[in-house]
Amino acid sequence: QHIVPKCYLKAWCDPKTPKNHEPYIWLISKDGSEKTKRSPQKSLKGADAYMIRFPDGNTDQIVETTLSQLEGHFVRVRRKIVELKTLDGFDRAYLAMFMMAMHARTDSAAAAMETSMNRLHEIVSDLEDAIRQGTAPPPMRSVYRDGEERGTPITSVDTEFLRKNVRPNNVIF
Numbered sequence: 001q002h003i004v005p006k007c008y009l010k011a012w013c014d015p016k017t018p019k020n021h022e023p024y025i026w027l028i029s030k031d032g033s034e035k036t037k038r039s040p041q042k043s044l045k046g047a048d049a050y051m052i053r054f055p056d057g058n059t060d061q062i063v064e065t066t067l068s069q070l071e072g073h074f075v076r077v078r079r080k081i082v083e084l085k086t087l088d089g090f091d092r093a094y095l096a097m098f099m100m101a102m103h104a105r106t107d108s109a110a111a112a113m114e115t116s117m118n119r120l121h122e123i124v125s126d127l128e129d130a131i132r133q134g135t136a137p138p139p140m141r142s143v144y145r146d147g148e149e150r151g152t153p154i155t156s157v158d159t160e161f162l163r164k165n166v167r168p169n170n171v172i173f
Contacts, residue, residue: 011078012040050168055161063168067101074098104171113170114163121159128156 013023014037024037050063073094080087087095103109130136144150162169 011075050171052165052168055157063171067171070094070098070101101171105167110167110170114166117159117163117166117169121156121163124154124159125156 010023012025014026017023022039025040027036027038028034050061050067052060052063054060077087077091077095077098080091127136
């Protein structure tokens with residue numbers, strides 16, 4: 001996982017943290033009934049959550065690297081917001097991308113994507129079984145205006161890859 005910049009973590013800490021106390025963030029349950037203080041270093045992380053894992057055992061950190069760069073841009077934009085400076089088009093774009101990434105990184109967004117990927121995998125696997133048994137026509141290829149057939153049908157190997165990489169794929173999509 002990338003190292004989250006201190007200035008990024010500090011932005012979420014309670015500004016009323018008493019002197020000689022470790023800065024903290026508030027964790028509040030959805031219904032608001034439970035409120036606890038916690039160190040951001042212990043709360044804002046997950047082990048290899050955005051590492052892409054390939055069937056051959058190789059991995060790729062491109063999503064993590066991209067998120068790190070986006071967070072760096074956000075720190076700069078946040079500083080401009082705090083200083084009440086005007087945001088230009090790039091600032092607004094980075095702010096929008098940051099907000100989209102934060103939404104895509106939530107557990108509920110990942111769970112929704114996981115449900116979709118599991119269903120897609122079931123459909124594709126069932127279709128492959130039907131083709132093997134001879135009870136379904138072979139998959140169609142995309143036909144373009146020039147009459148050419150292009151594309152390769154998605155397979156259960158492809159959908160299994162999507163299932164195993166839900167979190168990074170959710171941020172990419």
